[in-house]
Amino acid sequence: MIQTYHNYDLSAMNTMALNSCADTAIVVHDEAALPSIRPTGRWFVLAGGSNVLLPSVLNATVILPRMLGKHILSENDDEILLEVKAGENWHDLVSHCALQGWYGIENLALIPGLAGAAPVQNIGAYGVQLEDVLVCVKVYDWENSQFLTLSREECQFSYRHSIFKEQPNRYLITAITLRLHKTATRIQSNYGDLHNQALTLATAAGRDDIHAIDIYHAVIAIRQSKLPDPAILPNCGSFFQNPIISHGQFQQLICQYPTMPHYPINDALVKLPAGWLIEQAGLKGGGITPILTHTKQALVLTNHAPQSATQHDIAITQNHIIVSVQQKFGITLVREPVWVNADGSYQ
Numbered sequence: 069m070i071q072t073y074h075n076y077d078l079s080a081m082n083t084m085a086l087n088s089c090a091d092t093a094i095v096v097h098d099e100a101a102l103p104s105i106r107p108t109g110r111w112f113v114l115a116g117g118s119n120v121l122l123p124s125v126l127n128a129t130v131i132l133p134r135m136l137g138k139h140i141l142s143e144n145d146d147e148i149l150l151e152v153k154a155g156e157n158w159h160d161l162v163s164h165c166a167l168q169g170w171y172g173i174e175n176l177a178l179i180p181g182l183a184g185a186a187p188v189q190n191i192g193a194y195g196v197q198l199e200d201v202l203v204c205v206k207v208y209d210w211e212n213s214q215f216l217t218l219s220r221e222e223c224q225f226s227y228r229h230s231i232f233k234e235q236p237n238r239y240l241i242t243a244i245t246l247r248l249h250k251t252a253t254r255i256q257s258n259y260g261d262l263h264n265q266a267l268t269l270a271t272a273a274g275r276d277d278i279h280a281i282d283i284y285h286a287v288i289a290i291r292q293s294k295l296p297d298p299a300i301l302p303n304c305g306s307f308f309q310n311p312i313i314s315h316g317q318f319q320q321l322i323c324q325y326p327t328m329p330h331y332p333i334n335d336a337l338v339k340l341p342a343g344w345l346i347e348q349a350g351l352k353g354g355g356i357t358p359i360l361t362h363t364k365q366a367l368v369l370t371n372h373a374p375q376s377a378t379q380h381d382i383a384i385t386q387n388h389i390i391v392s393v394q395q396k397f398g399i400t401l402v403r404e405p406v407w408v409n410a411d412g413s414y415q
């Protein structure tokens with residue numbers, strides 16, 4: 069089933085709370101209806117709106133995948149294959165799995181958005197990325213008008229990237245399949261203070277080993293202590309990707325900034341925390357009104373004029389930060405959220 073609307077207000081449908089209205093919106097409740105949708109002109113898929121920067125006027129058709137349901141495809145003593153429809157809320161899914169004692173996505177708790185959007189930027193947090201548990205993705209291929217199943221390899225995942233970013237507007241993700249584990253063999257807790265916090269929770273529950281539910285609660289507590297809730301202070305999470313630089317450039321910077329946090333990727337590449345770079349550029353809590361970096365986490369841009377600020381306001385603060393960090397460190401930050409143009413194209 070589908071529902072079609074005109075002059076559709078999207079201001080409450082993006083976590084940055086940008087003022088936005090679309091020509092046409094099509095809400096899809098059943099993927100079987102997809103072949104019958106033939107949007108005239110450009111179209112754009114909007115899920116939970118937590119990783120997009122929308123224009124005031126969107127002269128395009130917005131497609132809202134809202135297919136619901138999850139079911140176990142197969143199960144044995146060790147693992148479970150779970151298929152989840154695109155419209156399921158991601159955090160609710162994580163909660164469900166952690167409560168069931170299924171390991172794999174507990175580190176990805178409290179990431180806003182819908183399950184179908186998770187493969188697009190290969191969501192990641194606290195040492196885990198979606199690709200670690202993803203088996204395959206069901207899609208509707210608009211180019212060839214057919215339903216397909218893409219394997220994890222075909223999704224071409226890398227850091228905050230996938231084929232869905234490479235080939236925008238080609239695929240609509242209808243469902244994802246995850247491989248989850250029933251034992252804690254693959255628990256990932258060596259990220260910052262996560263292990264200690266999870267162990268404290270396990271001990272309080274009378275256990276000496278960490279379960280998925282402990283990681284889940286620890287991640288929620290850590291995130292709530294430093295990230296603003298979009299429902300209270302609109303934002304779209306990390307605004308910039310953590311830059312990956314050459315070892316040579318890193319050697320020069322670490323001489324100048326000996327306390328600079330860094331994460332070696334391999335012998336040739338080092339990842340730096342973008343939030344630290346922004347903070348060192350003197351922009352923690354700064355920016356240009358109404359778009360300011362968060363006082364506890366400079367990587368998050370917050371909107372202090374919900375429902376009236378526009379993309380233009382975002383661009384001003386974004387460019388100010390990029391120039392400041394470039395001047396201080398010689399590093400060009402790259403935006404993480406998707407910038408949607410008025411004609412529905414995006415980058």
Ligand SMILES: Cc1cc2nc3c(=O)[nH]c(=O)nc-3n(C[C@H](O)[C@H](O)[C@H](O)COP(=O)(O)OP(=O)(O)OC[C@H]3O[C@@H](n4cnc5c(N)ncnc54)[C@H](O)[C@@H]3O)c2cc1C
Pocket residue numbers: 083112113114115116117118119120133154178179180181182183184185186188189190191192193232239240241242295296297298303304305306406
């Ligand atoms: C407070 C906060 C914290 C965050 N923390 C993290 C984090 O820790 N790690 C992380 O990786 N991200 C994080 N994010 C970013 C965001 O939540 C994720 O990228 C999320 O997966 C986006 O889901 P969404 O449903 O909101 O997608 P949307 O923002 O609606 O869409 C994002 C992109 O995916 C495309 N898309 C969405 N659904 C489909 C579909 N079914 N088929 C094809 N294309 C589709 C859209 O066209 C768009 O290009 C955070 C955001 C916020 C606001």
